Amino acid sequence: MAEHIQVTRSLFDDVMVPNYAPAKMIPVKGRGSRVWDQEGREYVDFAGGIAVSSLGHCHPAMVSALTEQAGKLWHLSNVLTNEPALRLASKLVQQTFAEKVFFANSGAEANEAAFKLARRWALDTHGEHKQDIISFSKSFHGRTFFTVTVGGQASYSDGFGPKPGAVLHAEFNNLDSVKALISERTCAVVLEPIQGEGGIIPATKEFLAGVRALCDEHQALLVMDEVQTGVGRTGQLYAYMNYGVIPDILTTAKSLGGGFPIGAMLTSTEIAKHLKVGTHGTTYGGNPLACAVAEAVIDTINTPEVLQGVLAKEQLFRQRLDAINEQYQVFSEVRGKGMLLGAVLNEQYQGRARDFFLAAADHGLMALVAGVNVVRFAPSLVITEQDIQDGMDRFEKAVAQVVNAA
Numbered sequence: 023m024a025e026h027i028q029v030t031r032s033l034f035d036d037v038m039v040p041n042y043a044p045a046k047m048i049p050v051k052g053r054g055s056r057v058w059d060q061e062g063r064e065y066v067d068f069a070g071g072i073a074v075s076s077l078g079h080c081h082p083a084m085v086s087a088l089t090e091q092a093g094k095l096w097h098l099s100n101v102l103t104n105e106p107a108l109r110l111a112s113k114l115v116q117q118t119f120a121e122k123v124f125f126a127n128s129g130a131e132a133n134e135a136a137f138k139l140a141r142r143w144a145l146d147t148h149g150e151h152k153q154d155i156i157s158f159s160k161s162f163h164g165r166t167f168f169t170v171t172v173g174g175q176a177s178y179s180d181g182f183g184p185k186p187g188a189v190l191h192a193e194f195n196n197l198d199s200v201k202a203l204i205s206e207r208t209c210a211v212v213l214e215p216i217q218g219e220g221g222i223i224p225a226t227k228e229f230l231a232g233v234r235a236l237c238d239e240h241q242a243l244l245v246m247d248e249v250q251t252g253v254g255r256t257g258q259l260y261a262y263m264n265y266g267v268i269p270d271i272l273t274t275a276k277s278l279g280g281g282f283p284i285g286a287m288l289t290s291t292e293i294a295k296h297l298k299v300g301t302h303g304t305t306y307g308g309n310p311l312a313c314a315v316a317e318a319v320i321d322t323i324n325t326p327e328v329l330q331g332v333l334a335k336e337q338l339f340r341q342r343l344d345a346i347n348e349q350y351q352v353f354s355e356v357r358g359k360g361m362l363l364g365a366v367l368n369e370q371y372q373g374r375a376r377d378f379f380l381a382a383a384d385h386g387l388m389a390l391v392a393g394v395n396v397v398r399f400a401p402s403l404v405i406t407e408q409d410i411q412d413g414m415d416r417f418e419k420a421v422a423q424v425v426n427a428a
C-alpha cells in the first residue's frame with residue numbers, strides 16, 4: 023500500500039526547491055470565489071490564482087467539459103491533431119483579429135513562440151540585421167530565459183549567465199523613448215496593454231496608437247502580451263479591443279484555461295507561415311483536456327452579459343475602494359480595468375503592499391501585490407456581488423489593521 027503522507031506547510035520546506043515562499047495555510051477546496059484551507063477556514067478569493075481563475079473555482083461548465091473529455095481522450099502529441107484543439111482554435115480565430123493559432127502550456131511558452139516567430143519572420147522577410155526586440159521597463163513576459171530577458175526587470179533575468187541578445191528596453195507610455203530605439207533593425211515591439219506584474223499600469227491610447235504607427239513605419243511587428251489582460255478580464259475578450267489597435271501577434275494564457283494550464287499565440291496567416299514544419303513545437307501544446315476546458319471558458323465568458331458584468335463589478339470594486347480610502351487615506355489612485363485593478367499606495371505607505379496583502383489574509387481575503395507599492399485584485403470575472411461586498415468588508419478590516427499598527 024502507498025505510504026500515507028501527512029501534508030503540512032513545513033513539508034514544503036523539506037521537499038520543494040526554495041524559489042517560492044507560499045503562505046502558511048494550505049487551501050484544499052474552492053467553489054466560486056470562496057476557498058477553504060486544511061483547517062476549514064474560509065477565504066474570499068480576490069486573487070484568482072494570479073488572474074487565472076476567470077470563472078472562479080470548479081465552475082460547472084469547466085468541470086463538465088473536463089470530465090467529459092477525461093472519459094474520451096487525454097493526450098496525443100502534435101503528431102496528431104484533435105477535436106478540442108481545432109474547435110478552440112476556430113473560436114479564437116472567429117472572435118479576434120487572428121487567422122492562425124499556436125497552442126502552448128503557459129504564458130511564457132506562448133511568448134517564447136511569439137518572439138521566435140517575430141525573429142524568424144524578420145530573418146525571412148528582411149534579413150539577419152533585423153533582429154532587435156524592443157520591450158519596456160517593468161514589463162513581464164515569463165521566466166524562460168528569452169522571455170525573462172525581454173521582460174523589463176533585470177532582477178529576474180540577472181544571475182543566469184549570458185542572456186539572449188538584441189533585446190532593448192524603452193520606457194512604457196513614453197513614445198519618444200521608443201522613437202529613440204526603433205530602426206530598420208527592429209523586428210518587433212512587445213508590450214502588455216496593461217502592465218500587470220509591473221504595477222497595473224494601463225497603456226495610454228495615444229501611446230498604443232503611436233507604437234502601432236512606429237511599427238508600421240519601420241516594418242516591425244507589434245506583439246501584444248495579453249497573458250494577464252486577455253479573455254474578458256478588461257470587459258472585452260482581449261484588451262486590444264478597448265484601444266482599437268490591432269497587434270500582429272497576441273499571446274494569451276492564464277484566464278484562457280481558467281486554472282487548467284494552456285497558452286496560445288495568435289497571429290495572421292501571412293506571419294504564421296514563417297513557422298514552417300519543424301521550426302517550433304511542444305509535446306503538450308493543444309492537449310485535448312486543456313483545449314476542452316478553454317473552449318468552455320471562452321464560450322462562457324465571451325457573452326455580452328459576462329463582459330458587461332465585468333465592468334459593473336469594476337464599478338463596485340472602485341466604489342468600495344474609494345470609500346475605504348476616504349476613511350483611511352492609503353491610496354493615491356486605483357488603476358486598471360475590469361477585474362484587473364491596482365490600488366496604488368500613497369507616499370505614506372510606500373513599499374508596504376505586502377503588509378496589506380498579509381493583513382488581508384489575516385482577515386480571510388486572498389489578494390495580490392504588483393510590485394511593492396500596489397495591492398492588486400484579479401478575481402473571477404463572474405464573482406458575485408455578495409462575494410465582492412464580503413471581500414471588501416474584510417479588506418477594510420485589513421486596511422484598518424495596517425493603518426492602526428503604524
Ligand SMILES: Cc1ncc(COP(=O)(O)O)c(C=O)c1O
Pocket residue numbers: 072128129130131133162163164165214218219247248249250275276
Ligand atoms: C503579462 C504576462 N506575460 C507572461 C506571463 C508568464 O506566464 P506564465 O507564468 O504562465 O508562464 C505572465 C505571468 O504573470 C504575465 O503576467
